[in-house]
Amino acid sequence: MKFLGYAYRFISNFVFLALVYYSLNLIEKYPQRVMLAILILVYAGMHAASALRSFYFFQRIERLEGEARRLAGIAAEGPSSQAASTASRKQIVSNVAELRHAGEMKAYIDLLFLALVILLCIAKIVT
Secondary structure, X not given: OHHHHHHHHHHHXXXXXXXXXXXXXXXXXXXXXXXXXXXXXXXXXXXXXXXXXXXXXXXXXXXXXXXXXXXXHHHHOOOHHHHHHHHHHHHHHHHHHXXXXXXXXXXXXXXXXXXXXXXXXXXXXHO
């Protein structure tokens, strides 16, 4: 399922890149092409800022994972009746770590395609 999410993110971003490329090449008049490129740049800039902001969020989740692992290690040293709850906590922490990593990879895919869109828009403005 994780790889299906990556594939969906890749394909949807690729379609967006293709639409930007096609629409910027379709317009012949320079002022109209520049206006469209600037609007796309504004959208891509806001989306990139959101993706970069998500890395701050993922960093905070990573710190919480470390703290939860530390607390689970301390709780594991206690009575043996807590062994089942400690195992479930470790499983939850590992699931959260996996979801965080998947979210980071999706954000990297978004940033890659947004950078390509930004370069394409700048190239169409300059030429």
